[in-house]
Structure formats: C-alpha cells, structure tokens
Amino acid sequence: MQDEPWRPLFDAVVDRLQLSDPIKIAAWRLYVEQLPALAASQAAINQTPAPSATRDRMKRIMTACNALLEAIQDDTPQGGHLRPVPQLLWGLAAQLTPDDPNSAIIDGQADHALEDAFSGVLMLRAAAELVRDAEADRVASGVGGTRHKAAAGYHMTFDFLLDIYEAISDRPPGTSWDDMSGAASGPLVHFLQLCLQALGYTPTKNALRTAVRRAIKARRTDPNKSAAPQS
Structure with missing residues (x-):
C-alpha cells in the first residue's frame, strides 16, 4: 500500500476482523485506499448550504x-x-x-x-x-416544520463503511453488548470506530450501536436508506 498513513488502519482491521482470505484482504486494501478521497468529497458535502x-x-x-x-x-x-x-x-x-x-x-x-x-x-x-x-x-420531518439533514456526507461515509464490512467479513451488520463495561461491542462496532476515527470522527461505541440498529431497521423498509450517528 503506497499511502503509509493508512497502513495502520489496514492492519488494525485485518487483525480485528481476523481476515485470512486473500481475496477479502485484497478487497479491504482497495477500499481503504479509497477512503481518503471519499472522506474529502463527502466532507465537502457537509459544507453545502442548508x-x-x-x-x-x-x-x-x-x-x-x-x-x-x-x-x-x-x-x-x-x-x-x-x-x-x-x-x-x-x-x-x-x-x-x-x-x-x-x-x-x-x-x-x-x-x-x-x-x-x-x-x-x-x-x-x-x-x-x-x-x-x-x-x-x-x-426531513422535524418538530414544527422541516430541518436540514446535518452531516449528510458523514452519513454517506457511515453507510459505505457498513457495505464494506459486509463485503470483507461475510457477516450481516449487527452489534453486541459488553455487560462488564456497559458499552456496545462486537466486530462491526470496532470496525466502524477504527475507520471513522481514522477519518477524523469520534463517535462513541454506544452511539455506533444505536446507529447500526437504526440503519438495519431502515434497510429493512428501504434498501436505499441509511442511518448514521451524529459525529
């Protein structure tokens, strides 16, 4: 991978998801190389006027x-x-x-x-x-009228990461709960947190769990919809 700043994220995800299939690892390499440009373009979307x-x-x-x-x-x-x-x-x-x-x-x-x-x-x-x-x-609908869909680019990035996770892990999106720490857990939560932190976002694990559950529900009713946490 030529972009050295992204190698730690690449290695961390391979280790966290225990990727061993060369095809899945190659796919993750292609995805992670796209993330800088994706994050830049979608961050620009967030700057568009209401x-x-x-x-x-x-x-x-x-x-x-x-x-x-x-x-x-x-x-x-x-x-x-x-x-x-x-x-x-x-x-x-x-x-x-x-x-x-x-x-x-x-x-x-x-x-x-x-x-x-x-x-x-x-x-x-x-x-x-x-x-x-x-x-x-x-x-979108809001109390007393309409409101701007804040951080639209971030939402797009979040949904893209869900698709990446399913593609490289062959697992459906889902989360778990750590009774000891009282915090959300599971490979998807860790994957999302690793990627989003690398892109400059800092959502908590519990916020990610809530967002994943909301996204799963939205996809059941409309595959084109996604729900991402506020950053």
Whole structure:
C-alpha cells in the first residue's frame, strides 16, 4: 500500500476482523485506499448550504430572471406579441460589429444574439427552479416544520463503511453488548470506530450501536436508506 498513513488502519482491521482470505484482504486494501478521497468529497458535502438557504437563493434568481425577461421586451405589442426593446437590439449590434452596427441589424445578427440571450435567461430560470425543487430531497420531518439533514456526507461515509464490512467479513451488520463495561461491542462496532476515527470522527461505541440498529431497521423498509450517528 503506497499511502503509509493508512497502513495502520489496514492492519488494525485485518487483525480485528481476523481476515485470512486473500481475496477479502485484497478487497479491504482497495477500499481503504479509497477512503481518503471519499472522506474529502463527502466532507465537502457537509459544507453545502442548508436547503432553505439554497431555495431562497434560487427564488431570488428566478425573480431576477423574470424581471430581466420583462425588461428586455417592449411594452408595445407587435402582431399580438411583445417585441424586443429596439435600443437593446442596437446595443447588441454595436457589440457585434462596432464599426457598422447597422449591418448586424440588417443581416439579423443582432436579432439572433437577442434570441440567444433571451433563451439563456429562460434556461437559467428553469435551472434555478429545478435546484429549488431538488432541495426538497435534503430536508426531513422535524418538530414544527422541516430541518436540514446535518452531516449528510458523514452519513454517506457511515453507510459505505457498513457495505464494506459486509463485503470483507461475510457477516450481516449487527452489534453486541459488553455487560462488564456497559458499552456496545462486537466486530462491526470496532470496525466502524477504527475507520471513522481514522477519518477524523469520534463517535462513541454506544452511539455506533444505536446507529447500526437504526440503519438495519431502515434497510429493512428501504434498501436505499441509511442511518448514521451524529459525529
């Protein structure tokens, strides 16, 4: 393994899960080499604005687009349709052919440029509307309304680690309880704690046990769902 900082985690998991199958060990090596990039990309997800902030910004963009679309059209109907503001058409022509703006108007270049600009504003407004609607997927039910799904990237990392555990151990996810210490235990809990600590997270064993049980329950009802502990 070229990335030496990850060798201790690789060795610790091999030892803790008592991996002996060369195929499983090779698979774990591939997974552990992916973790740095995975953690970086998913940590970036955690920095994305809350859905409410993004929705508000998209609404402002849509409002601005509507105002711009209205402003670049003349109030005088032409054949039942609004027409472009003539001065704006000339301004475009002057940009296209500074030495002879009239030529850009005569040959239609200015008209085409205005149509492209108009279409661009329409596309921008449609894009903002799509983003606004998509943000609905990033909220969850909460007391008195909706709340942001905090640490979405961390949740994704947690669920990915569950999949890795099943792949390299051939064991279903589950936890146990140590009566002596009064803390959660079991190979999965130790595996998750080792990996998450290496990625900079510090969940307790009991928090991991709760999260694993929640994840198992979620997967029974919806395989696409996962539940991870708060870091």
